[in-house]
Amino acid sequence: MTPLLEARRIDKSFGPVKVLHQVELSAYAGEVTALVGDNGAGKSTLVKCVGGIYPIDDGEILFDGRPVQVHSPRDAGELGVEIVYQDLALCDNLDIVQNMFLGRERRRGPLLDEDSMEELAERTLSSLSVRTVKSIRQQVSSLSGGQRQTVAIAKAVLWNSKVVILDEPTAALGVAQTAQVLELVRRLADTGLAVVLISHNMNDVFAVSDRIAALYLGRTAAQVKTADVTHAQVVELITSGRSGDLGLKNGVTP
Numbered sequence: 001m002t003p004l005l006e007a008r009r010i011d012k013s014f015g016p017v018k019v020l021h022q023v024e025l026s027a028y029a030g031e032v033t034a035l036v037g038d039n040g041a042g043k044s045t046l047v048k049c050v051g052g053i054y055p056i057d058d059g060e061i062l063f064d065g066r067p068v069q070v071h072s073p074r075d076a077g078e079l080g081v082e083i084v085y086q087d088l089a090l091c092d093n094l095d096i097v098q099n100m101f102l103g104r105e106r107r108r109g110p111l112l113d114e115d116s117m118e119e120l121a122e123r124t125l126s127s128l129s130v131r132t133v134k135s136i137r138q139q140v141s142s143l144s145g146g147q148r149q150t151v152a153i154a155k156a157v158l159w160n161s162k163v164v165i166l167d168e169p170t171a172a173l174g175v176a177q178t179a180q181v182l183e184l185v186r187r188l189a190d191t192g193l194a195v196v197l198i199s200h201n202m203n204d205v206f207a208v209s210d211r212i213a214a215l216y217l218g219r220t221a222a223q224v225k226t227a228d229v230t231h232a233q234v235v236e237l238i239t240s241g242r243s244g245d246l247g248l249k250n251g252v253t254p
């Protein structure tokens with residue numbers, strides 16, 4: 001199976017500090033790929049390279065098997081790659097519809113086309129089976145952490161995205177909200193999207209992912225199917241970059 005999004009042999013330095021060394025990442029349509037690694041392993045940097053925020057020094061990015069140039073978030077957006085960052089970049093003083101269309105508002109003549117934006121926002125939320133928000137005209141400041149995360153994810157999928165990258169979507173959430181967001185993550189993949197989930201939480205990783213890509217000190221420690229590994233083996237990959245009993249071939253389960 002060809003990955004929908006693939007990063008190959010990515011090198012990235014900040015000044016004299018090399019942060020990514022020949023890093024590999026494959027994400028497949030219809031699957032959740034968990035990107036794991038300790039603090040500072042390079043997860044955010046890799047995602048920002050793929051999302052066009054940082055230029056790569058070397059390596060290549062492929063979309064649906066074709067090499068592509070991603071020089072800006074706009075390039076990434078045109079390919080259908082959207083990233084939901086931890087800070088979510090939502091505006092508290094705007095409502096859900098205004099946030100979902102922020103910077104990409106629909107117009108009819110000189111006026112905003114509120115009806116069509118409302119309808120599309122509604123349709124997107126219901127296609128994701130989101131029933132947790134009372135009204136799409138609610139101000140974002142009145143939403144809970146889980147609801148905010150949901151709106152940020154819905155905003156990312158509104159634009160015909162094909163790959164959605166989520167940076168620690170459950171980090172700030174309680175148990176019930178975490179379960180809701182993980183359910184949404186699973187649903188995104190089930191609708192055919194390739195989902196990349198950055199996470200530190202092994203329970204989340206094992207609850208929703210199909211594959212795991214582990215980084216260790218800026219290198220790919222392994223890319224494995226979740227069903228082929230145990231919690232303990234993944235923890236070992238994260239903490240030492242190795243897992244002796246996995247029988248990996250070039251970092252991949254044979």
Ligand SMILES: Nc1ncnc2c1ncn2[C@@H]1O[C@H](COP(=O)(O)OP(=O)(O)OP(=O)(O)O)[C@@H](O)[C@H]1O
Binds near residue numbers: 019039045
């Ligand atoms: N803009 C930057 N300039 C210099 N160094 C950076 C920059 N961004 C990240 N780094 C360094 O790159 C390394 C990888 O950081 P990165 O944020 O990608 O790790 P991470 O795996 O996402 O960590 P965390 O889980 O803590 O978010 C770290 O050593 C960090 O200090």
